[in-house]
Amino acid sequence: MDDRQNFTEDRELQENIENIQGASNAPAKKNGYRSGFAGGFITALLLVAVLVGGVSLGRRLALNQAQSGQSGETTGEESSEEGLITMDFLQEVSTIYQDISNHFLYDYDNEELRDGMLAGLLEALDDPYSVYYNESGMQSFNDQTQGEYYGIGCTVSQNAQTGVITIVNPYEGAPAYEAGLKPGDILYAVGGEPVTGMDLDQVVSMIKGAEGSTVKLTIQREGESEMLDFDVERRQVEINTVEAEMLDGQIGYIAVSSFDGVTPDQFIQAFEELKAQGMQGLVIDMRNNGGGLLTAVEEMLDYLLPEGVIFYAKDKNGVKYLEYSSDAEAALDVPLAVLVNGNTASAAEVFSGNIQEFGLGTLVGTTTFGKGIMQNTYTINAEGTKGIKLTVADYYIHSDRNIHGVGLTPDVEVELAEGLENQMDVDQTQDNQLQEALRVVREQLQ
Numbered sequence: 001m002d003d004r005q006n007f008t009e010d011r012e013l014q015e016n017i018e019n020i021q022g023a024s025n026a027p028a029k030k031n032g033y034r035s036g037f038a039g040g041f042i043t044a045l046l047l048v049a050v051l052v053g054g055v056s057l058g059r060r061l062a063l064n065q066a067q068s069g070q071s072g073e074t075t076g077e078e079s080s081e082e083g084l085i086t087m088d089f090l091q092e093v094s095t096i097y098q099d100i101s102n103h104f105l106y107d108y109d110n111e112e113l114r115d116g117m118l119a120g121l122l123e124a125l126d127d128p129y130s131v132y133y134n135e136s137g138m139q140s141f142n143d144q145t146q147g148e149y150y151g152i153g154c155t156v157s158q159n160a161q162t163g164v165i166t167i168v169n170p171y172e173g174a175p176a177y178e179a180g181l182k183p184g185d186i187l188y189a190v191g192g193e194p195v196t197g198m199d200l201d202q203v204v205s206m207i208k209g210a211e212g213s214t215v216k217l218t219i220q221r222e223g224e225s226e227m228l229d230f231d232v233e234r235r236q237v238e239i240n241t242v243e244a245e246m247l248d249g250q251i252g253y254i255a256v257s258s259f260d261g262v263t264p265d266q267f268i269q270a271f272e273e274l275k276a277q278g279m280q281g282l283v284i285d286m287r288n289n290g291g292g293l294l295t296a297v298e299e300m301l302d303y304l305l306p307e308g309v310i311f312y313a314k315d316k317n318g319v320k321y322l323e324y325s326s327d328a329e330a331a332l333d334v335p336l337a338v339l340v341n342g343n344t345a346s347a348a349e350v351f352s353g354n355i356q357e358f359g360l361g362t363l364v365g366t367t368t369f370g371k372g373i374m375q376n377t378y379t380i381n382a383e384g385t386k387g388i389k390l391t392v393a394d395y396y397i398h399s400d401r402n403i404h405g406v407g408l409t410p411d412v413e414v415e416l417a418e419g420l421e422n423q424m425d426v427d428q429t430q431d432n433q434l435q436e437a438l439r440v441v442r443e444q445l446q
Helices: 057-069 087-103 110-123 135-143 175-179 200-207 263-276 294-304 347-357 432-445
Strands: 034-037 045-048 131-133 154-158 165-170 186-190 214-220 228-233 242-247 251-256 281-285 308-315 320-326 336-340 362-365 373-379 387-396
Touching (some): 087 110, 131 135, 154 200, 165 175, 186 200, 200 214, 251 263, 263 294, 294 308, 294 320, 294 347, 308 347, 336 432, 362 432
Parallel strands (some): 251 281, 281 336
Antiparallel strands (some): 034 373, 186 214, 214 228, 242 251, 308 320, 308 387
16 A cells, blocks of 8 residues: 655555554655555555656547547457447536536535546446545545654554455554554544545545644444544654564564565564574564565565565566566575464565465465555646556466465464454463464474
8 A cells, every 4th residue: 555755766565554653664655656566455565666647637538539439449459349438428428417507406516526427437447446536635645655744553454345444453652552442443434534435545644644633533343332432643653563582492483563664674683683592493473464565575585585586567468577586595494484364465465475385484374365466556637636546467476376366375274262353462372373383383393
C-alpha cells in the first residue's frame, strides 16, 4: 500500500496494509508512478518507478477516440467492442445532464458530478483495488507518503469484499496502543465520518495529521453493544520492526512486524546474535505482518536462501519484469518454522511463500491473505492533481507460484486459541500456534 516523493528507479514496493505511524524510522518513500501488490484486504505493496504525467485528460480522450472509438480496435489488440468515448455516449451524458439541470429537486455541484462519473468508470471494472482519486483524494494520497504528517502507530487492513476496515496491530508504546485500541477492532468512523467502503489510502490520510493534534476514532468492538470513541494523539512514532530472543532448547525466535528500510539489518543482526548464542532451531513470526518494501524482503531472502528466483511480475501481455533472485550463499542452516495467519500479506507472503517453496521451512498457522496482483498509480491531468490506481500485473514467487485469491496454505494448520485474537499481549505459554511451531522445530532436531 505506496506513496512518497521524488521519482526514482529504485523499484521499492511499499505496503498498503497501512502502517499508520507517520514519520517513522523507515526511509523516505517516493511519489510518482507507482506499482504495488499486497494481501487480500485492501492491502498492497507499491512500486516506485517513473511518473506518467504530462498527458492531459482531453488528450487521452482524443487518443482513445482515435485508437478505438470508430474502428472498434485498441492499439495492438483485436476487439469486437465499440470504443468507450463515442458520439452516442457523449450525447447520452449530455442528455442526462440536461435532465438533472432542468428537473432535479436539490442543489448539486458540477465538479462532484464529474468526479462521480470518473469514479464510476473505475468501479465498473469490479476490481476493489482500482480506484479514482479526485483532487482532495489525490492530495490525501500524496500527503500520507511525503513524511510530512504524523500518525498513531498501528496497522489497519480492509476487506476487499465488504469494505470493512479493521485494526490489525497497535504498536506497543504508540498512541493507538496507549489509547486502548485492540487488534480486531472495526474502524467505523474517523472524525465522525463513516469510513466503511472508503478507499484505504484516504482513510489513512484522515487518521494522520499535524503532530500533537488528536483524531477521533469510532470503533465497533466485539462484545460491546455500543460504539466506542477514542481520541488519539498524532505524533512521530518509531517502530522496531524486528524482535528476537532465545527460547528453551536453544530455539531462536524472531518476530518481524513489517518490512521497512531498516528491517534487513535488524533481522540479520538478530539472526547472527542468536547463532552466536548456539541457536539450534528457529521460529520466524510473520503473523499480522501486512508487508512493506520488496527490496527489504529480497535482501532478507537472499541472505537466508540458496540460489533461485524469489519474485517476478507479469503484465497483461505476459511480459515478465521486476525479477529478483537469491544467490548461492545461504545462511539458513537450522530447522525453521514460520508462523502465519490471515493478516500475513504482501511482502510477508513473499517471504513465507519462498521459504515454503524452497523447502527450507514449515509454515504453521492459518491461511494467509492471498493477493498476488499489483497496482500502478497514474495521474490523469497535466497538473497531476487527479489520478487513478489500476491493477496492472500478477506477481509470482519461487516455482512460478501465484497466490492471488488463495493465499499460502500452512503445512501445519492450527487456529489461534479462542479469546486470544483480540489480546494485546499473549503469554508465549498460552500461544498455541507458537507452541506448535516450537514442537515442529524440536521434532526436526531429534
